[in-house]
Amino acid sequence: MSALLQLSLSEVAKGLQAKEYKVEEVVSACLDRTVATEPKLNACISVLAEQALARARELDAAGPPCPAPSSGCGNAGSTPVVPVGEIAQSLWGVPIGLKDNISLKGSRQTCASRFMENFQPCYNAEVSDRLLAAGAVITAKHNLDEFAMGAGTENSAFGRTHNPWDLDRVPGGSSGGSAAAVAARQCYAALGSDTGGSIRQPAGFCGCVGLKPSYGRVSRYGVAAFGTSFDQVGPLTRTVEDCARLLAVIAGPDAKDATSARLDLFPDNLPGQDFVAQALIGASREPGELLKGLKIGLPVEFWESGVSAEVEAACRDILNKLEGFGAILLPVSLPHQKYALAAYQVMSTAEASTNLARFDGVRFGRRGIPSDSSAAFDDLQELYIASRSQGFGPEVQRRIVLGTYMLSSGCYETYYRKAAQVRRLLVQDFEKALGSAVAGASAASGTCDLLLAPTSAATACKQGALAGDPLMAYKMDLLTIGLNLVGLPGLALPVGLGRESKLPVSLQVMGRAFDEAAMLRLGAVIERLAPAVGEPGGVEAVCK
């Protein structure tokens, strides 16, 4: 494996800026690594080798946006030290992957569905545009559970993705392809989407850092919708600093998304937006200085939900260290968390059932074949039934049926409205624990600065363990869906390997709305205190 691949995103970006190596070298290293590992991982649906190399050469020809001082950019003579991240093209030349439900012109957008096998999007997602504007090179479209519905990247029409730590295990889902690719160093970072934990849970299973931003923080424009009021796009990276850099690029209001938060309209009432600076502070200052008096809440409903002994142990190790540096650990209660899974299932499937109505075989995607394949359809109904039955996999069909039922006349009041009420109560629970975002500081007595809990109750499970037991699969999201229901941000980061499984254990930092900066700062502290997870053994063993 090329030494370039050992670098973090922040490091490689710095080296590229300084012209220590060419973009083409970095991109080629990633593509080579992808070719070497894909037969075992199946993390990618499309590898964009040609496009990525062409863009790499273009970038090399143009040179970095603000080259080294010797070349005479800026005020010659002085040494312009421009920290990466504060310049417009903070990802210049950096290979990054996209979950394949994010639209990128020039490459198909399958959503891991047979239905969309050959679908070519005609426009870029806002996050794709922002990555490209920041100078990134998109190297691959990653595998996922079909339409992001699943927890193990096993529901893909393009085959399952394998966990680089143990090829017989799931990488988590639905952004499992992205997590596996980042862990296996096919790219420096990836964007996933998180509806009920789909960034954080696979990041946890693969030993990566994953962040679900506050709802409205990142534009959803161009991301095939699953649960509209839950979906957020976010980074999967190998370090907290990398995560902050990527978030800084994709965050911010977008006029094309009506649910995008117009934080620019309320500049005075907001937590800081300096993600990178806060991550760097967390990584560099004395832990005691940062942790003394910090109030960290431990939601009992999360810690007492059947968390495995090794996950609990690894997480408790960190808690002890935080406490040792002066952090105040407070048990908090989120009483409505016990209804979260049910409310999530009702509302996310309801939204999904209408979001997926457009896949009807009429305008795009795969049109079904009549049962008597020589004949035409007798009527429109048959065309719809054939297209949707043949195009969607079983899990997607299950959720469409479920969501359609939830909204049907008579059921709406019983299920959907009830779930919406639970959602509001859970918002209140979190507000009680954390205080509201606008109030800012934890001045209000009894509220915490941040919450901590395991990302998942257990480490990565064996492949096939979730098949045939949809309810078990849904429970995989138990500790992550709460944040999607209430719209708050969450950061999952590795805190070592489980003592029995030797698989990564992940801790979840939960923060106030739009206070990702505080989460990233604490995340960077934890990253220093936690034992390194090292290299994923499963893929290393077979892809030297």
Next chain:
Amino acid sequence: MRITKKWETVIGLEVHVQLKTETKLFCSCPNKFGAEPNAHVCPGCAGMPGALPVLNARAVELAVRAGLALNCRINLESVFARKSYFYPDLPAGFQTSQLEPPICAAGSFEGIRINRIHLEDDAGKCVHAGNGETLVDLNRAGTPLIEIVTEPDFRSPAQAAEFMRRLRYLLVYMGVTDANMEEGGMRCDVNVSLRPSGSEAYGTRTELKNLNSFNNIEDAAECEAERHREVLEAGGVLVQETRQFDPENGITRALRSKEEATDYRYFPNPDLPAVRISREFVEAVAAAMPEQPEARAKRYLDDLGLHQEEVAILAASAELGDYFEAALALQNSPKRLAGLILGELLPECNRRGLGIAEVTGKAGHAGQGEPVAPVFTAERLAHTAAVIESGKVSLKVAHELFADLLDSGEALEKLAEQRGLLQVSDSSALEGAVLEAIAANPEEAAAYRGGKSKLLSFFVGQVMRRTKGAGNPALINELLKKHLQ
């Protein structure tokens, strides 16, 4: 066919009105009729994966305007819902409409109670080709509509049709819609039921879908009421269902019954935050609304002293009335301005087959063709009136030059000057023509002097001919009288 007195017909309307906006309800595609199929389509209105809706503020404004014009309560918060059903002309698989609360509620117009007005997007169109293929045109998909729902307050089909005519007139006048019926700009679903005269309870109703002419509304309701009567009088039972009117054969046909009705699975559209408007916004919309036509007519009659016939035309269109008043603000000669509009401008528009907006420069709404340049603005109209009032150019010359005035973009006095038609108000310049006219007609001059004073107008005409119409008539009169003494 007449419905006997035994039965009372009860009718309610659901009226769909296309809003006069530049762009569609949730994307920036033009809201324009008559383009090549699928010319006005983007990822949003084509329902592409990942595309998102953003609400058109102008559509909200026009819906509020309609609500105010129909005396509705304006809801400061309203919610868009997804209304799900499958059809090839519905790209997202759901329509985005308002269920509860709608933007306007509880109004009344012409004595009919308005239940609600809500905003929604229109579907595209399926074009059934001759070869059995069906083609989809999404130009109309996403165009903004309001649906106006009345209470079942009509007691005859004719009353419902007349209401529709007045409603259309008002909404066009208010600038809410262009409401071209042939283009589907205004469509109507008619709910019909019968009940024994004197009864309070409503009978079973049927709904007639998508009627797009006033006559169709009346004929369809008439024929459906007759069908109800026949069924009821034969002791039969009516089924609540949706029906279609066949104007060729004068019958209605069942489309689907209540049992077969689609379950639309309404729920709040999570892509769109609730529509929140302020009291100030509503007040600003109210302030910017055109004056109601009756109030305007009364003002023209009483305050400006215009004739009934003039008022009937000027106050009938907000566009024309606004134009007139813009000119009036610059030149306080109401009669002169009204005369120019009715006597010159409108006939000229008719000859050219142009709408008033195209000539006066207020066009610009999609679908009305290119504006005619140079336009005859209110400023130019006022100036023209002022030139005539000042006596520089005679009315007669202005009439002759009017077409050129529109074509050239020049000022009236400039055109008159170029052609030597400025009104001559200099007595020494006119005196020659007066003397000439008298000398050339000695017999008439003698008769005039003999007491035939009516011959004065003959001499005015003679002088006018010699000055090519540019002589000031008052001065000519004066000079003639002097020289004929």
